[in-house]
Amino acid sequence: MTARIIDGNALSTQLRAEVAQRTAALTAQGRQPGLAVILVGDDPASAVYVRNKVKACETTGIRSILEQYPASMSQAELLARIDALNNDPTVHGILVQMPLPKHIDAQKVIEAISTRKDVDGYSVLSAGETMTGLPGFRPCTPYGCMKLIESTGESLKGKHAVVIGRSNTVGKPMALLLLQANATVTICHSGTPDLGVYTRQADIVVAAVGRQNTLRGDMVKRGAIVIDVGINRNEQGKLCGDVDFESVAPVASWITPVPGGVGPMTITMLMVNTLEAAERTTRG
Numbered sequence: 001m002t003a004r005i006i007d008g009n010a011l012s013t014q015l016r017a018e019v020a021q022r023t024a025a026l027t028a029q030g031r032q033p034g035l036a037v038i039l040v041g042d043d044p045a046s047a048v049y050v051r052n053k054v055k056a057c058e059t060t061g062i063r064s065i066l067e068q069y070p071a072s073m074s075q076a077e078l079l080a081r082i083d084a085l086n087n088d089p090t091v092h093g094i095l096v097q098m099p100l101p102k103h104i105d106a107q108k109v110i111e112a113i114s115t116r117k118d119v120d121g122y123s124v125l126s127a128g129e130t131m132t133g134l135p136g137f138r139p140c141t142p143y144g145c146m147k148l149i150e151s152t153g154e155s156l157k158g159k160h161a162v163v164i165g166r167s168n169t170v171g172k173p174m175a176l177l178l179l180q181a182n183a184t185v186t187i188c189h190s191g192t193p194d195l196g197v198y199t200r201q202a203d204i205v206v207a208a209v210g211r212q213n214t215l216r217g218d219m220v221k222r223g224a225i226v227i228d229v230g231i232n233r234n235e236q237g238k239l240c241g242d243v244d245f246e247s248v249a250p251v252a253s254w255i256t257p258v259p260g261g262v263g264p265m266t267i268t269m270l271m272v273n274t275l276e277a278a279e280r281t282t283r284g
């Protein structure tokens, strides 16, 4: 047996087409969704991600407002821009690309974004909504992982899911979303001794630790679903995830590739969240 591929590019195309349809309906009512994307500094990877977000807006019909600032921008200046965008009724989502330059307190910036416009789902209030299952914005990467798992048609009810990683933006919200889908959830991390003891019991493994080859074939139960959130570069400079694809694919039932798995879904769920932000304002 070899695992079937969960194709994040294909699922993204499908979901973006649905977003485009709903966006067109809102736009026809004079309520075109708008997303403000703020990039501070000159990190080359961030510039690529931001460009891809603007492109995704173009293909879905969402209006993008790209604001680029030098790394020397002060925190006060950035907070003032966010305040202006919070008060702009044509802007439904605000996104500040991470990481920010070191002199800026990222959490302060995130908390300055209105909860109604926090389409990254990064704020403390959004985290609370994710934890309680209240309506709000789910962080895009774990939200995308849930859609990828859903696309396999496998139910999560009663299954054991192991999340490797405990970041506030991926690992922790991922565990909460799996829990809400009635999985039994274990969170492991870089400090977990003998990771395989846990992952070998898992029906679903989500690897989000940021270290290549964290999950190998001998650590995976036959038939498990494996979701790879990692974006790393190997010794040859090639993009790779946290999962050793070659050894895990023959054991798993479903697996996401890197690239082309979770990555594109992150941007797709940003489009979904922005559309929903605009739809919510329409409802008053």
Ligand SMILES: Nc1nc2c(c(=O)[nH]1)N[C@@H](CN(C=O)c1ccc(C(=O)N[C@@H](CCC(=O)O)C(=O)O)cc1)CN2
Pocket (backbone or CB within 6 Å): 049, 095, 096, 097, 098, 099, 120, 140, 141, 231, 239, 258, 259, 260, 261, 262, 263, 264, 265, 266, 267
């Ligand atoms: N404000 C935010 N900042 C950051 C986020 C975020 O969700 N919001 N996430 C990451 C970067 N990111 C989006 O911003 C992101 C990372 C990777 C991909 C992606 O499509 N990856 C491709 C491979 C791309 C490549 O070739 O390098 C893939 O995995 O197929 C999309 C978005 C940090 N900052």
